[in-house]
Amino acid sequence: MPIKLDQNENPYDFPEELKAEALRRMAARPWNRYPDLHADTLRDAVARYEDWDPAGVVVTPGSNVLIKLLTELAGIGQTVLTVNPTFSVYTLEAELLGARLVQVSLNPDFSLPVAELRAALEREEPGVLYLTQPHAPTGHVDAEADVRALTEAAEAAGWIVVLDEAYHQYSRSDYRDLVREGPARLSLRTFSKAWGLAGVRVGYLLASPELAANLQKLVSAFNVNLLAQAALEVALEQPGYVQARVAEGIRERERVLAALANHPTCQALPSQANFFLLRTPDADAAYRHLLSRGIVVRRQDKLHLLAGCLRVAIGTPEENDALIAAVDDLR
Numbered sequence: 001m002p003i004k005l006d007q008n009e010n011p012y013d014f015p016e017e018l019k020a021e022a023l024r025r026m027a028a029r030p031w032n033r034y035p036d037l038h039a040d041t042l043r044d045a046v047a048r049y050e051d052w053d054p055a056g057v058v059v060t061p062g063s064n065v066l067i068k069l070l071t072e073l074a075g076i077g078q079t080v081l082t083v084n085p086t087f088s089v090y091t092l093e094a095e096l097l098g099a100r101l102v103q104v105s106l107n108p109d110f111s112l113p114v115a116e117l118r119a120a121l122e123r124e125e126p127g128v129l130y131l132t133q134p135h136a137p138t139g140h141v142d143a144e145a146d147v148r149a150l151t152e153a154a155e156a157a158g159w160i161v162v163l164d165e166a167y168h169q170y171s172r173s174d175y176r177d178l179v180r181e182g183p184a185r186l187s188l189r190t191f192s193k194a195w196g197l198a199g200v201r202v203g204y205l206l207a208s209p210e211l212a213a214n215l216q217k218l219v220s221a222f223n224v225n226l227l228a229q230a231a232l233e234v235a236l237e238q239p240g241y242v243q244a245r246v247a248e249g250i251r252e253r254e255r256v257l258a259a260l261a262n263h264p265t266c267q268a269l270p271s272q273a274n275f276f277l278l279r280t281p282d283a284d285a286a287y288r289h290l291l292s293r294g295i296v297v298r299r300q301d302k303l304h305l306l307a308g309c310l311r312v313a314i315g316t317p318e319e320n321d322a323l324i325a326a327v328d329d330l331r
């Protein structure tokens with residue numbers, strides 16, 4: 001089996017007992033009947049878990065669907081503003097839907113270019129601003145004051161502000177309070193990473209009831225199937241397993257980064273997510289070397305500012321040991 005470190009997934013499956021309970025519930029439900037129209041039971045469980053007004057929650061099959069809907073809400077011809085490099089789905093959907101895509105270069109240390117983003121917010125026709133915390137694909141976390149300043153400036157200029165928090169458990173950051181303070185802000189969250197449920201495909205957003213209602217109109221009926229709804233209801237009733245896994249993920253991330261710190265040719269860049277960038281002298285050679293050791297990572301070396309970079313997810317301790325050994329031999 002290859003060691004799969006290319007999609008930032010959780011290296012551990014959904015716990016066995018919870019999977020068994022989810023399967024029991026799936027079996028007990030009538031598969032010939034349509035599920036909850038808007039997954040209301042699941043939405044209410046998410047709202048309880050996040051301490052959020054259920055009217056401000058929208059649930060979809062993966063948060064990638066929400067990114068598509070946000071681009072649609074922004075309206076064809078409006079602007080999608082993000083940094084460069086950024087999460088590929090933002091730019092893909094903007095291009096696909098014909099929105100005007102504006103990207104501002106990150107600073108060389110991967111921090112947010114606050115002044116340039118502010119200028120773009122004033123200059124461009126409003127649309128959707130994406131702020132990813134921790135950032136993907138760098139794993140960088142910005143100063144809360146910068147995120148707040150950009151959020152407030154964007155909202156005042158008529159933009160919708162998306163705080164994509166797909167990896168927030170690994171940085172112990174949480175922008176719910178900032179999102180609560182304004183009507184045009186939302187937090188995008190997913191069960192695909194820390195929860196270990198990427199295959200079930202469920203993501204959600206937390207927003208004001210008004211913004212959530214506008215987005216809910218764009219969600220097709222019955223979009224979360226009854227099997228996924230059953231699995232997620234079980235996860236949200238017994239979410240305790242996530243904390244221990246996140247703690248291990250953070251410990252392992254710091255262990256891997258420390259183990260690679262003195263490498264003569266490769267540089268493991270600091271990260272607050274469940275992945276990190278490995279800057280190599282030759283990304284193609286490094287990628288093929290890791291593959292020859294059965295380790296699959298993601299090339300990012302064609303992206304702006306990321307020359308030579310591979311993106312590597314944190315795996316199990318054994319997988320990480322194999323990675324450290326393989327990178328050690330890369331010199």
Ligand SMILES: *Cc1c(COP(=O)(O)O)cnc(C)c1O
Pocket residue numbers: 008061062063064065087132136164166189190191192193198202203
């Ligand atoms: C993984 C990821 C998501 C989540 O995608 P899903 O469709 O929910 O699996 C969202 N945003 C970023 C930046 C991600 O890396």
